Amino acid sequence: MEKYLLSIDQGTTGTKVLLVNRHGRVVAESYQKHTQSYPQSGWVEHNPEEIWEKVLMGVADVMLKGRIEPEQVEAVGLANQGETVLFWDSVSGEPLYPAVVWSCRRSDQIAERWKADGEWAKKVAEKTGLLIDPYFSATKIRWMMEEVPLVREKIRQRQAFCSTLDSWLIWQMTGGASYVTDASTAARTLLFAHRQGNWDEEILRYLEIEEDWLPQIRSTVGSFSRTNPDQFCGIQAPILVNQVDQPAALYGHLCIEPGMSKCTYGTGCFAYMNVGNEPPATNESGLLTTLVWKRGAQQTYALDGAIYAAGSAVEWGKEQLGLYKDIEELQRWSEQWYEQLHKGEAPTNLLFIPALNGIGTPYWNSEARGVFLGLSQHTDRPLMAKAILEGIAHRVADVFVTMEQAVGQKISVLRVDGGLTQNPYLMQFQADLLGVPVEVPQSHETTAMGIAFLLGEECGWWSVKDLEARMKVGRRYEPTLDESVRKKLRARWNKAVHLLLQVSEG
Template sequence: MSPEPTVLEVAGELQMASIDRDAFKNVSDVPVDEEQYVLALDQGTTSARVIVFSSESVPVASHQVELNQHYPHPGWVEHDPMELIRACRECIDKVGDKLDAKRIPRKNVKALGITNQRETTVLWDKRNGQPVYNAIVWSDTRTEGTVVRLEQKPNADKVPKICGLHISTYFAAVKVRWILDNVPKAREVYEEGCLCFGTVDSWILYNFTNGARHITDATNASRSMFMNIQTLEYDAELVDFFDVPKLNLPDVVSSSEIYGYFSDDDAAFPSLPISGCLGDQSSALVGHLGFDKGDAKNTYGTGCFLLYNTGNDPVTSENGLLTTIAFQLKGQKPVYALEGSIAVAGSIIKWFRNNLGLIETSEQMSDLAGQVKDSAGVYFVTAFSGLFAPYWRRDARGTIVGLTAYTTRAHIARAAIEATCFQTRAILESMSRDSGVPFHKLLVDGGMSSSAVAMQIQSDILGMEVVRPGMREPTALGAAIVAGLATGVWNDLDHVRSKLQKRRTITSFTGSLTEKERDEQYRMWGRAVEKACGWVE
């Protein structure tokens, strides 16, 4: 769920110029050999990468490793947990070499921050640190039957009120329940009291500290379904509901504090503090400097994720949204957010390329969509694994309606991009109803945001300004910010703003449709959603 490797496919190539030593002197008041830097590890759905940021948010080096995706059965998506760790370590090692090449001293790197795909679930044996099963990825839908059984249990209606989340294939506790019910080895370790649970952040922190810390930050814990969204503690009712009393849960910590020190056998960054952790969507909000109540951003990654900062008080949605943690600084109250999630966004581009062969490169999707002025009445509901917010229809499946003899692949490509944009409007309207505050602009990032065609379509469908930052890596930057706050690179959020805002550039898109045209297209989109729902019996 983090920004990923190719433009439009999942979430976007690194948008940065190579900065040599002399060029960097021109953008900072501090000499290169005295400047402070932070490593940001972005462990996403299809890749792991590390970006090194200066204290003025300038990315000076990066390295990326793509991950293997495992699809054992239709709807199943898995990762090898050990490969995740190897890829992360390789990125850190290689970026050290790149800093050497730029003559930037490694000792000037003051912290490591982690941002990660959320909900993806890893279970391991605490006696040897070995996984008992592959990681089940957030988008995996094998747990549909588990969801049905859980929904029929007594007190199922209380679960969203406690944790802020709907019972869905999306979240970690449901994946844990499936593994315990279907993987004998995991069940055996569980009964022995030795089974550890973690989302990807926990797994990385456990390995990076040589097993010394079994922890998770509040943003990731809020996606587990085990944590009370009010108290930020594990809730006995939830543990009982999912029937996992023997499961070893990670301690919940803040998003910005020193958790330990990077264990690096090759001493690439000896004794480097690991001091920041955020789930990827929370990290993107922080990277957009969305610190204040009312700030909102949308990340167009593998899926699409819109967060709206609601301040220090959680808002319970009456319109199909999720209540989650935006971030929590050490010793401070958590900052909450409303979230709307779209299961399929950038990944539709990969589907066009790999499954249908209609394009050869991801960039061609934008070119195709730009060849026509509209979709010619074609609507594509990209519900490959059901519909997330605000619909929450797991019985929906991918549906294309309105095809005629006039339809070309360009119309279908445009309709595919429009699908994400229509769902974004549905989420924004729900957020407005829940918060009572209308939106006037949307901050965007991720791979699809690199396409001017896509962002113009988004602005047309919303009828509001869409703002894209020049530095396209807010997810990684968010992890760097919380890590740097814990180690003195920045003093506080105001210091972050003052240092980073002066280097921010933006591109703005303004809608060109009339209100009548917008509303008619959105009405037809609603009809298409009705056709897609109820397909799975």
């Protein structure tokens, strides 16, 4: 009886499920989109029960498409959203409030108060590798503790669990048998002492979060218990991998040596540079250091940069501004701009800074908002659309230039994934701004395949050498821009960003 790996990528906008055979080939896949809720400006929520339903639908769909029986699933792995967090009833498993999504800014004021309190900003950076920001789980947890009556009631009754989405999903998959997370996910909460590998008592005490509410922390690869067939489509198999989606994508690109880098172009952009087994001193660079996977006793770290708006900025250009009828129209324009770049035509003088919901790495200003600079009577819809793509590329360049300065080493190639990598102008302009090749892999499902890679290694199906031999590049973009032009573009961009920061602080 042939066996298969079940890889689940539970992401911000939906859940991708892959069924992978012993040769590393995807034999069936499914994507299930879930609802995004925006109850107020800057707020983002998900319904955990809808997400669980979509996970089950995706699993059932790949089993049907692959024509397999539940007992043919050898092992299960999960990629998760990271910082997205919820409170839930520790007895029934019912959510007490919607999951507060990583991009939600509702806890801004809590973060600002915490940052302003003595030496806490410095202390948190040293303990966690992160900065105090609403992006991470801790301030979202504190907000729910203060603002949600049912959460307060269940805390009083000592019947509250609080976790990132992965722990709740694993609890569901195992029929309530396992309440766990992995080190890479714990590292995104702002509650995790990343060198020691445990929940930080001092931070928990300050925020009045009890460790009893939180899941047990495990290695990224290992045993997270077995799925319950009554709850999980008839499948009884070990859950062997749990990991945040961005580190999973880093592994999916096989960026497993220090200096290797990837960027995911999704709702936002997520830039990672592998820095090995010791967290570097990033000082005042505005970069984050995050644990990306733990295998046995060995921890691997990456520098992490977050750009809040990428795909969401492209969507905004279509829905709110009406710059293009659909993504197909933007793609047609992009093919033309790509050809024009190769003929030596310069990028537009119009700048767009995609700070639609604050600006992340390395500036970390939650008050900043997006701006077009250089509008004239000749500005039309295509020019504004082009500026949005260029703004995304500039923000990614901001992050990688800062990383290069922090480690004293220039990246040699950037491996990329995500929906926007299908846009040729964006990818070519990215290569031009960074001055290095940009590689788009043949496989579009880098995150889910990262989970599958780790599962297969754990099951003894393949080695890293086997994976490297199979890795195929779909498209490679070489930098073509003259160095003097590149420097001029970047200098102008830097002036614009600093102007925006001055305005937002004033």
